[in-house]
Amino acid sequence: VSGLPEAVKPDDLPEGTKEGLNDWKRTGYGGPCPPIGRHRYFHKLYALDVVLPDLGRPTKGELEKAMEGHILSKAELVGTYQRSR
Structure with a gap:
């Protein structure tokens, strides 16, 4: 991938796109849903310098292990969300 297009629909991912499991043990993004209080989202x-093999639906740990030694650069966005009730 060489860019991030605007307004991509959830079912309109580029060919070859793979998704891992989220915190709910499903694929996809569910948005923030924290208990009361302030929480951070990473x-x-x-x-990467390679295309990873098909890992099925990897966990975070499995994906990180597959990427070891192949990370050229990384970016991180940390967002906060607070639910009052």
């Missing part, structure tokens, strides 16, 4: 983007 979004990470990696540039």
Whole structure:
């Protein structure tokens, strides 16, 4: 991927796109849904020197292990969300 297009629909991902499991053990993004209080959300983007093999639906740990030694650069966005009730 060489860019991030605007307004991509959830079912309109580029060919070859793979998704891992989220905290709910499903694929996809569910948005913030914290208990009451302030919470941080981490979004990470990696540039790799290889195309990873098909890992099925990897966990975070499995994906990080597959990327070991292949990370050229990474970016991280940390967002906060607070639910009052």
